[in-house]
Amino acid sequence: MRVAVAVSGRGSNLEALFARLGNGDEARIVLVLSDRPDAPALDRARERNVAALALRDWRSASEWLAALEAHSVDLLVLAGFLKLVPSEVIARYRGRIINVHPALLPAFGGKGMYGIRVHEAVLRSGAAETGCTVHLVEEEYDRGMILAQARVPVLPGDNAEALAARVLEQEHRLLPAVVLAAARAGLPVAIESART
Numbered sequence: 001m002r003v004a005v006a007v008s009g010r011g012s013n014l015e016a017l018f019a020r021l022g023n024g025d026e027a028r029i030v031l032v033l034s035d036r037p038d039a040p041a042l043d044r045a046r047e048r049n050v051a052a053l054a055l056r057d058w059r060s061a062s063e064w065l066a067a068l069e070a071h072s073v074d075l076l077v078l079a080g081f082l083k084l085v086p087s088e089v090i091a092r093y094r095g096r097i098i099n100v101h102p103a104l105l106p107a108f109g110g111k112g113m114y115g116i117r118v119h120e121a122v123l124r125s126g127a128a129e130t131g132c133t134v135h136l137v138e139e140e141y142d143r144g145m146i147l148a149q150a151r152v153p154v155l156p157g158d159n160a161e162a163l164a165a166r167v168l169e170q171e172h173r174l175l176p177a178v179v180l181a182a183a184r185a186g187l188p189v190a191i192e193s194a195r196t
């Protein structure tokens with residue numbers, strides 16, 4: 001399976017994918033895209049001689065589609081991509097775009113809920129538990145079929161950074177597991193968290 005990964009920032013989930021997919025026999029990252037030319041994640045791709053593309057305009061469906069088609073992409077993974085993918089792209093690749101979100105959706109999702117803000121909202125809510133979700137991408141933020149979730153406790157004395165780190169560790173496990181399961185099944189499928 002030929003995989004494209006879209007990123008906006010540091011790219012630790014991209015790094016986890018590179019590590020877990022190994023030599024790429026089952027799933028191979030062939031393209032990394034970003035809405036930000038200065039995203040450190042683009043350098044992580046270049047270091048591995050993987051095509052790295054800073055989108056001139058992330059709202060332009062034709063730019064996305066040209067890149068995805070040029071690299072014969074089967075699966076698009078949003079790994080810390082914080083903008084909305086153009087709806088024409090979602091329509092063309094429906095069922096083949098997945099996203100990782102740092103909370104147990106449908107809780108703590110939607111517009112404006114990304115990165116550290118998610119963990120701040122979890123702490124404010126007093127929830128005893130949070131986690132991460134991998135789901136199919138639809139036109140609205142953080143909607144679409146849930147493929148896998150991992151649960152993480154909120155501990156006394158946690159701040160948002162500590163909680164983010166605990167959740168991120170699970171994201172690094174869950175996202176590659178879903179990508180490998182998709183490669184084996186030929187398309188994204190729901191997996192039991194116990195099997196990650």
Ligand code: GAR
Nearest residue numbers: 010011012013080100101102114115
């Ligand atoms: C991750 O925690 C990811 O779940 C989150 O951004 C972070 C990116 O980190 N995504 C969202 O909040 C999407 N709504 P990374 O660049 O180190 O992978």
